[in-house]
Amino acid sequence: MKKLSEKTGIKKEQILYLLLADVFYAMALNLFYVGNKIAAGGFAGLATVINSFIPIPIGIAVFIMTIPLVIVAWKVKGAAYTLMALATTGVYSLIVDLLSFLPTVTDDKLVAVVCGGIFYGLGASMAIKAHMSSGGTDLLGKVLITKFRTLTIGTIQMAIDGTIVIIAAIAFKDIGAAIYAILAIGVCAVVTDLMNKGFNRAQMFLIFCDKNQQEISDAILFKMGRGATAFKGVGQYSNSEKDILMVVVKPNETHILKSIVQQLDPTAFMVLVSANEIIGEGFEDTNLTETMQEKKMIEEAIAADDREK
Numbered sequence: 001m002k003k004l005s006e007k008t009g010i011k012k013e014q015i016l017y018l019l020l021a022d023v024f025y026a027m028a029l030n031l032f033y034v035g036n037k038i039a040a041g042g043f044a045g046l047a048t049v050i051n052s053f054i055p056i057p058i059g060i061a062v063f064i065m066t067i068p069l070v071i072v073a074w075k076v077k078g079a080a081y082t083l084m085a086l087a088t089t090g091v092y093s094l095i096v097d098l099l100s101f102l103p104t105v106t107d108d109k110l111v112a113v114v115c116g117g118i119f120y121g122l123g124a125s126m127a128i129k130a131h132m133s134s135g136g137t138d139l140l141g142k143v144l145i146t147k148f149r150t151l152t153i154g155t156i157q158m159a160i161d162g163t164i165v166i167i168a169a170i171a172f173k174d175i176g177a178a179i180y181a182i183l184a185i186g187v188c189a190v191v192t193d194l195m196n197k198g199f200n201r202a203q204m205f206l207i208f209c210d211k212n213q214q215e216i217s218d219a220i221l222f223k224m225g226r227g228a229t230a231f232k233g234v235g236q237y238s239n240s241e242k243d244i245l246m247v248v249v250k251p252n253e254t255h256i257l258k259s260i261v262q263q264l265d266p267t268a269f270m271v272l273v274s275a276n277e278i279i280g281e282g283f284e285d286t287n288l289t290e291t292m293q294e295k296k297m298i299e300e301a302i303a304a305d306d307r308e309k
Contacts, residue, residue, distance in 0.1 A: 017130035022092045024123030026099040029058060032116030033184070035104025037177060039168035040120065040184035041161030042137045044096070049164075049171045057100060059093030073143050085138075109176075113184045120184070121191025128192070137161070161185055203254050205247045207261055208233070208269040213243040216268075219260045220247055226257075 029044055037052055039045035047061035066089045073082045106112055141156045148156065165185075169178035209216060213230065220228045229246045249257050254272075261268050 014130045017126045018088060018091070019095075021123040021126035021130060022095040023099070024119050024126060025092065026096040027102065028116040028119035028123065029096060030099050030102040031105050032112040032119070034058060036107065036109050036112045036180075037168075037172055038109065038112060038116065038180050038184055039164060039177065040116070040181050040188065041164050045161070045164045045168065045181065049168050052172070057097045059095070059097035059100075062096070063089060063093040069140055069143070076143050076146055109180050110183075113180050114187055117184045117187025118191050120188040121195065124188060124192040125195035202248050202250055204273040205245075205249070205257060206271040206273070207245040207247065208271075209243040209245060209265050210267050212264040213245065216261060216264050217245060219264065220245075220257065223260065224249065224253060224256055226253070 025044070029048070032038070033040060033044075034048050034051060037048065039048045043062045043065050044058060046065065047056075047058045050056060050061050051058055066086065070082055070086050073085065104112075106115070137157065137160045140160060144156050165178050165181045168181055169175055207216065217228045217230065220226050226247060226249055231244050231246070233242045233244045234240070235242055247257060258270070261270060
């Protein structure tokens with residue numbers, strides 16, 4: 001039998017990260033948010049509002065709200081992507097409801113905002129590491145960006161969460177509910193950023209080598225699994241030629257690269273530049289806005305070009 005990764009392209013590590021994310025989400029909701037009526041964005045926030053008026057489990061409510069979105073997403077993003085999002089939403093909903101026995105540990109809303117935001121941020125960081133759609137408003141954002149291409153995923157997500165916060169304030173007839181929800185979203189964002197240094201950030205290194213450039217390149221390629229671009233430069237002060245390597249790594253790989261360079265060329269000069277977004281192999285999909293129709297057209301054009309050759 002084929003391994004799971006060969007059949008679906010999903011690794012066991014991704015599944016583990018996603019399960020951890022769902023557990024953290026469930027703990028944030030059940031321990032802090034739901035009992036204090038804090039609707040911190042997303043379908044879970046909307047489900048928290050609904051749960052306050054109708055005794056329907058949060059997980060079931062989230063899953064029901066996802067179904068019509070799945071129908072739309074099927075046509076836009078394709079069957080494989082959509083079914084995976086539906087499956088992950090189902091697992092999320094199940095875990096949230098299975099842990100619904102957890103008590104609300106505090107009635108102090110400020111404490112709930114901070115603690116819940118920490119748990120939710122930890123969950124978000126695990127979901128990012130999983131590199132899989134968690135469904136819900138994440139799936140909604142991926143669908144909407146195919147229609148509103150001048151916007152970013154972050155902007156769309158902020159608009160969705162903002163709308164849900166407003167709905168919560170109106171439903172609870174309490175402006176404080178909106179303020180606490182905004183604070184919870186803020187804490188979550190800070191924790192997520194601290195855990196991952198941003199959703200898709202990376203570090204770009206310019207390494208000016210005096211020696212062992214090839215050894216450094218080989219170590220980056222074979223030990224880190226990252227590429228490097230080499231080019232020549234001339235130092236204006238010394239008027240001598242320099243070997244320069246440009247390397248892009250994820251924040252948690254920075255110390256590995258520094259160690260490699262330090263060992264192979266202690267005199268190397270390194271410049272670190274933070275990159276807000278990196279798109280391409282090993283980082284993020286090259287085209288989030290691509291629809292199934294466009295993908296088909298591109299594939300047909302490539303096939304026609306190959307036939308002509």
